[in-house]
Amino acid sequence: MIAASQKLSAWVRQMRFDDLPDDVVTATMLRVIDVVGLSIAGSQRPFGMSVRSATAGLHPGTEARIWGGAARSSVSGAAFANGALSQALEYDDTHNESIVHMSSPAVAAALALGDRLRCGGRDAILAIAIGNEISCRVGSLAPGQFHKRGFHPSGLFAPFGVSWLAGKMLALEEDAMIRAAGITGSFAAGLIQCWVDGTQSKFLHPGWAAQSGIAAATLAEAGVTGPAEVLEGRFGLYASHLQDEAVTPDWRRLTDALGEEWESRNASFKPFPAAHVIHPYVSALLRLRERHGLSAERIRAIRCDVAPYIVGIVCEPQGEKLHPLTDSHGRVSLQYTLAEALVRGRLGKDAYQPEYLRDEAILSLARRVEYRVDGSLPGPEQFKGVISVELTDGTVLEEIEEHNRGSSENPMTTDEIVAKFNENVAGTLTAAQARRLVDAALALDRCEDVSRFTELTVTDHE
Known part of the structure; x- marks a missing residue:
């Protein structure tokens, strides 16, 4: 039997930019601008300032840029920092079925390597598209099974995508890519115990994934070995982490129709900085608010019909969800998130501020x-929200969001993604800088040197 890593490596080796469908190219360029904006926004949060400070000590160097300032770092350091910062607001895109945030680590890794290699935009786009596709596929073999065991899919699956992304950019031979994937298995991680107390370690996972994939590819290039059957083997990722004979991964999902069916098309951009499974409920509630002029005082109850798999993610334990201790706590609470959205009428970059988390009007509604x-x-595979609002006069209002906003079935427009970017970089980049960066991202396929693109993220602020 041919190992899955061998099949994936053979595909990666033969892929060329011209093999990418036009819609995948366009989506990838939009994902670049989305991730860069999120990383810049995250850099202004206390978490982001801590990450940037730590990166300066851990990863001295000048090969690659940390976006949103003048700081530089090693390739690994920039990939780590930019990847971690882009998750700070829980605002980065998600592959629906696996719930893996694939673009944050992929974009961070590709642009950091691009800074060093001075490669063209097409090379970066191809690498990101490859990395995203593999991250999504690795995560789709047993959907929902990892979250309920306390693992964050982005920490487990995205390192593999980045490993092949880096292998492509470094022009590794097939055998070296296989070794890199095997090494990556020892780096993949992602516990979500932080959901219990609202701490920040989950935000680091895209950064670790970006750094880990690059490290694995670099080690393999230097001759370090790793197991060929790192995914399907006796002690591979699935056997070691699931440990349940009743769960059988669908191995066909990993390599069938590679390059013909793009799983990354089933990934969603985020219009709200919250756990993605909450999004359809937020959209439905905000429509009811606008349509009926709702205020918290008029509401007796908000009732949500939910799929079983999301209960342990955003509904329970209720004590944690009804009174979140921190912004990261609130972002994974259905109850709190809906209450803040209704009371404030929006959920954007400035959501989950400390004063909102203590606002009795919001907490009472939660x-x-x-x-x-x-x-x-x-x-x-489909984030659907069913919601009803009972008013104090007994009226019941109902709304359904069949597919979350930002999904392929209910897409965000380019203008909406750009507006999100502009909101995220406001206060760090000038309006003129933001326009130049957007224009460059949407023309990345014509860029001759990726480092010229990342130069546009530089500001005088530190």
Whole structure:
């Protein structure tokens, strides 16, 4: 039997930019501008300032840029910092079925390597598209099984995508790519115990994934070996992490129709900085708010029908969800998030501020958000929200979001993604700088030197 890593490596080796479908190229350029904007926004948060400070000590160097300032670092350091910063607001895109944030580590890794290699934009786009596709596929073999065991898909699956991304950019031979994937298995990680107390370690996972994939490819290039059956082997990723004979990964999802069916097309941009499974409920509630002029005082209860798999992610334990301790706590709470969205009328870059987390009007409404499990709702392949609002006069208003905003079935427009970027970089980049960066990202396929693109992220602020 041919190992999965061998099949994936053979595909990566033969892929060329001209093999990418036009829509995948366009989506990848939009993902670049989205991730860069998120990283710049994250750099202004206390978490981001801590990451930048730590990176300066851990990764001295000048090969690559940390976006949103004048700082530089080693390739590994820039990939780590930019990847971690882009998750700070829980605002980065998600592959629906696997719930892996694939673009944050892929874009961070590709642009850091691009800074050093001075490669063209087409090379970076191809590498990101490859990395995203593999991250999504690796995560789709047993959807939902890792979250409920306390693992963050981005920490487990994205390192593999970045490993092949880096292998492509470094022009590794097939055998070296296989070794790199095997090494990556020892780096893949991602516990989400931080959801219990609202701490920040989950935000580091895209950064670790970006750094790990680059490290694995570099080690393999130098001759370090790793197991060929790192995914499907006796002690491979799935056997070691699932440890449940009742769960059988669908191995066909990993390599069938590679280059013909693009799993990354099933990834969603985020219009809200919250756990992605909450998004359809936020959209539905905000439509009801606008349509009926709703205020918290008029609401007796907000009731959400939810799919079973999201209960342990955003609904329970209720004590944590009803009174989140930190912004990261709040971003994974269905109850709190809906309450803040309704009270404030929006959920953007400035959401989950400390004063909002203590606002009794929001907390009181959060206590009136109820959920009930509906086994007929789809699994993670489709984020669907069913919501009803009972008013104090007994009126019941109902709304359904069939597909989350930002998905392929309900896409965000280019203008909406650019508007999100502009909001995220406001206060760090000038309006003129933001326009130049957007224009350059949307023309990245014509860029001759990726470092010229990352130069546009430089400001005088530190």
